[in-house]
Amino acid sequence: MIYKSWHGFCLCGEEADFPSEAQVVSSPFAPLVFLVWRDPMKHRGYFAIQSLEELTEEESIRCLCPCEAALPEQTSEPLAEFVQEHGAGVLNLAFQRAFPWLLSQATPKHSGFKITLVGLGDVGGTVLTGLKLLGQEIDEIAIFDPNQAQCARYEMEMNQILSPDGRPLPNVTICPEEELFDCDLFAFTASRGVPGLNSGVKDVRMAQFEANRDMLDHYAKLARAANFQGIFCQISDPVDNLARSVFLASNRNEIRQYDFAGLLPEQVQGFGLGVMAARAAYLARKEGIDFTKGQVYGPHGQGLIVANDRGNGYDTVLSETLTRLTREANLRVRELGFKPYIAPGLSSAAISLVRLLRGQDHYGAVPLDGAYFGCLSRFTTLGVSLVREAIHPALLDRLSVAHQSLREFDDV
Known part of the structure; x- marks a missing residue:
């Protein structure tokens, strides 16, 4: 293996893979990044590994479990020990913006973030309120909505909120469309075609897919044109399918051919699972079910899976009961005559986005x-x-x- 130094990273790959200005070094140093070529339609773009075995493991749902793959052939023991101690990244060079994205990670931020929030409906207003109060790491929240009066209203009201502890709160500004992607996080909450309270639609989220996909296509193209180096946070439903749509749309050229010159897969995340975790915990308490080792997985909708315990304590009957109750929790609110947006706006979006910024574990839909x-x-x-x-x-x-x-869903 060849090691080269590049902008503070140690790159490991074949001679033809390195940027021209990379300099040869004799041994690896942290942060170490392996350079690979993999099918961009189904493989990840930039991800972290904790053991060298993870470098060559099959990308499947088993990546959520401890790795069982064998060490790559001709692996030196010192390299395996180095990765075990320091971790490493894997960069897929099939994406044209792989190296620019890596360079953007060279000086990670821990504060002073700027978020652009698109959509100031019920969900968007709730997300904005949560970020305003919780986002200690955020300097600015730039808001955008076709309803200019709504923008003006939120700019005034949000900037009239007192700090509970004296620390400065994020400043809320109105964002012109040409500056939407001048930010660290782009949070999209706008939605079209939300079924009414008496529509009888069982899966409200999937009913929104086509209308929201068409709307998002415009923003995916803007992200591509702006050479966006942040995270596109997809919050409107169905988040899992729409996150995939954003990634695909950003990687099509003017004649709709895939050139993979847009967003890396990891630059898009879907945020809908946080509220499902909160609902599952709430319902488990009401049903007297121990959820201390509980977990939620999968799509924010009919495919959701709730487990009473992810390990040896897993109980199929209890888990299926919790799954059903959690899937239907939004219907219970709708039966009262209200749209359920407060808990989703806070648990799935505002709190999860803050945890993402802090580098903490958070619920989200990620490429796999x-x-x-x-x-x-x-x-x-x-x-x-x-x-x-x-x-x-x-x-x-x-x-x-x-x-x-999810893989079989036709979102192309």
Whole structure:
């Protein structure tokens, strides 16, 4: 293996893979990034590994479990020990913007973030309120909505909120469309075609897919044109399918051919699973079910999976009961005559976005084998790091079915 130094990173790959200005070094140093070429339609773009075995493991739902793959052939023991101690990143050079994205990670931010929030409906207003109060790391929240009066109203009211502890709160500004992607996080909450309270639609989220996909196509193209180096946070439903649509749309050229010159897969995340975790915990308390080791996975909708325990304590009957109750929790609010947007806006979006900025474990839909799958992950300098835990075989089978369903969804 060849090691070269480039902008503070140690790159490891073949001679033809390196940028021209990279300089040869004799041994690896941290942060170490492996350079690979993999099918961009179904493989990840930049992700973190904790062991050298993870470098060559099959990208599947089993990436949520401890790695069982064998070490790559001709692997030196010192390199394996180095990765075990320091971790490493894997960069897929099939994406044209791979190196610019890596360079953007060279000086990670821990404060002073700017967020652009698009959409100031019920969900967007709730997300904005949560970010205003919780976002200690955020300097500015730039808001955009076709309704200019709504923008003016939120700019005035949000900037009239007192700090509970004297620390400065994020400044809320109105964003012109040409500056939408001058930010660290782009949060999209706008939605079209939301079924009414008496529509009788069982899966409200999927009913929104086509209308929201068409609207998002415009913003994906803007992100591509702006050479966006931040994270596109997809919040409107169905988040998993729409996150995939954003990624694909940004990687098509003017004649709709894939050139993979747009966003890397990890630059898009879907945010809908946080509220499902909160609902599952709430319902478990009401049903007297121990949820201390509980977990939620998969799509924010009918494919959701709730587990009473992800490990040896997994109980199929209890888990299926919790799954059903959690899937239907939004219907209980609608039956009262209200749209359920407060808990989703806070748990799925505002709180999860803040945890992402802090590098903490958070619920989100991240790329995995040709789909965006909801799970726990964290964002690091070395890429998205999946939270890997021992998963009961019966639960893993359920996750595989849900993942396959997402992969087969026709969103092209």
